[in-house]
Amino acid sequence: MSYIERIAQSCRTQELAREELAYYARHILLPGIGLEGQRKLKSARVLVVGAGGLGCPALQALAGAGVGRLTIVDADTVDASNLARQWLHRYDQCGSNKAHSAATALRQMNPHIEVSARATMLAEDNAHALIGAHDIVLDATDDLNVRYCIDRACAELDKPWIHAALYRESAQLTVFWAAYGSSFHQLYPEPSAAPSCSGAGMLGASSSVVGNLQTLECIKLIVGQSDPALGQVGVFDSRRLSWQFFRLPDVTLPPRWGPPPEKSHGSSVSAEQLQQAISVGEPIELLDIRDGAAYQAGSLDGARHYPAERILEAGLPESGEPMQLLICEEGLVSAMLVDALAGRASAKLAYLRGGLHGWRHLVG
Numbered sequence: 001m002s003y004i005e006r007i008a009q010s011c012r013t014q015e016l017a018r019e020e021l022a023y024y025a026r027h028i029l030l031p032g033i034g035l036e037g038q039r040k041l042k043s044a045r046v047l048v049v050g051a052g053g054l055g056c057p058a059l060q061a062l063a064g065a066g067v068g069r070l071t072i073v074d075a076d077t078v079d080a081s082n083l084a085r086q087w088l089h090r091y092d093q094c095g096s097n098k099a100h101s102a103a104t105a106l107r108q109m110n111p112h113i114e115v116s117a118r119a120t121m122l123a124e125d126n127a128h129a130l131i132g133a134h135d136i137v138l139d140a141t142d143d144l145n146v147r148y149c150i151d152r153a154c155a156e157l158d159k160p161w162i163h164a165a166l167y168r169e170s171a172q173l174t175v176f177w178a179a180y181g182s183s184f185h186q187l188y189p190e191p192s193a194a195p196s197c198s199g200a201g202m203l204g205a206s207s208s209v210v211g212n213l214q215t216l217e218c219i220k221l222i223v224g225q226s227d228p229a230l231g232q233v234g235v236f237d238s239r240r241l242s243w244q245f246f247r248l249p250d251v252t253l254p255p256r257w258g259p260p261p262e263k264s265h266g267s268s269v270s271a272e273q274l275q276q277a278i279s280v281g282e283p284i285e286l287l288d289i290r291d292g293a294a295y296q297a298g299s300l301d302g303a304r305h306y307p308a309e310r311i312l313e314a315g316l317p318e319s320g321e322p323m324q325l326l327i328c329e330e331g332l333v334s335a336m337l338v339d340a341l342a343g344r345a346s347a348k349l350a351y352l353r354g355g356l357h358g359w360r361h362l363v364g
Contacts, residue, residue: 003135003159004254007222011039014068018315020112021340024066025312028336035336037223042068042113044222047134049122049150050074051102053204054164055140056088057211058218062138063106065219069114070106071134074099075121085204122146127153136221137161138214144191151176151184160221160228160254162214169203171210171236175217175228181251182231206238224256267350268335269325271362274352285321285347289328289337290356300327300359308333311341319347331355 016024016038027033033041044067048055051074062070076098078089088105089098099117106115121143122130131137131153139150139161147163154161155178163184165172176182220228231251235244269277277284286303288295295305306317308328316324324347326334334351341349352359 004224007040007043007135008224010043011036014039014042016042016340017112018344020066022313023110023112025309027065028312028340029308029333031332032225033223035340037225038066040222040224041066041219044136045069045071045134046136046138046218047071047073047130048138048140049146050140050142051086051088051098052076052082052140052142053085053166053207054211054214055098055138056086056102057208058138058140058214059102059106060088060109061212061215062218063110063113063115065215066110067113067218067222069116069134071116071118071130072099072102073118073120073122073130074102075119085207087204087208122149124149128157131159132157135159136218138218139163140211140214142166147184148191151178154178155183160230162217162221164210164214166207166210169206169238171206171238172233173210173213173217173229173236174233175221175230177230177254180230180254182248186248187233203238206236209238210236227253227256230254267338267348268331268353269350270353271358274325274359275362283321283323285319285324287317287324287326289326289334294329299356303327308337311337315344316341316349321347323348323350326351327359328352328355330357 021028024038028035028038046062046067048059048070051059051072055074059070059072074097078093078096078098078101080094083089083091088102093101097119099119103115103117120126127149137150137154137159139147141147150161154176158179160175160177162175176184217228220226230253231248233246233248286300287306288299288303289306289308289311291307292305326337328334331352331354334355338349338351
């Protein structure tokens with residue numbers, strides 16, 4: 001079973017607690033993430049190799065995104081010279097193992113995920129076991145031998161991995177997946193003599209940019225709503241704030257596999273049903289969950305403005321009516337919220353099918 005299929009199946013059993021809905025509110029409201037995408041992120045298992053200049057920002061972003069299981073491998077210890085760019089570590093952790101130091105910070109940042117640390121470095125004797133237990137590998141090491149090791153193990157286990165490398169004011173970023181024609185060995189058939197960042201100097205802000213971009217590629221691979229930079233090698237120049245790209249030959253993109261989005265299990269009310277209910281005076285609390293500007297531009301008569309992000313962060317308002325009806329522009333966000341809040345409302349909860357767009361079409 002591919003990791004894509006495993007995540008797609010596993011996410012169906014994932015439930016997001018009230019605290020998680022609040023934590024991930026801004027992600028859930030994104031069309032490219034939504035409730036299903038957040039469940040996929042919770043189901044995902046990501047191995048991060050290195051907790052240094054790339055690993056720290058990438059780990060922070062992965063934890064903030066809600067990746068359910070993070071494993072950090074790094075045999076190095078925190079040094080004072082690391083602290084200017086490796087922002088998960090602190091002065092009082094100098095001399096501590098980097099993997100454990102980073103894991104401590106991430107658990108404090110997001111208590112809803114599982115974080116484990118291995119005070120070792122990925123090598124031939126542990127690569128298969130570590131990589132095999134995860135869906136995706138994020139390369140945050142500056143060790144060339146480790147990169148070749150990741151490449152071999154991922155090819156044998158059919159796993160994608162996200163590569164980045166830093167050198168002074170420049171960086172390189174791409175996604176490898178041997179099954180689709182993209183590998184580190186293809187890019188570098190012979191080992192390179194490029195120095196590590198420890199010997200060449202590094203600006204912390206540059207490493208943060210690239211580490212966060214690695215996380216964006218990881219999220220693409222997990223959620224599956226857009227194509228990853230598979231076989232597309234980007235070279236970043238921080239002095240000019242410019243990117244140059246070139247493609248590896250004969251690379252194909254993986255399918256955006258996954259079951260179709262689930263239909264809402266919550267109650268819905270059509271525009272015609274709402275019109276009839278209003279005409280007979282049926283008690284319904286109308287909650288317009290769009291942003292303030294959209295609400296001010298026009299809504300249903302009597303609708304109360306209660307934006308979607310407030311619902312995710314604080315829950316639904318108490319209601320004296322037997323039904324609360326969520327209203328958005330087209331019915332998509334309100335349907336997602338009804339699913340997310342199933343069983344948590346003080347009144348019967350439903351959404352307006354087709355949203356205000358459908359209502360306007362009906363009433364003219």
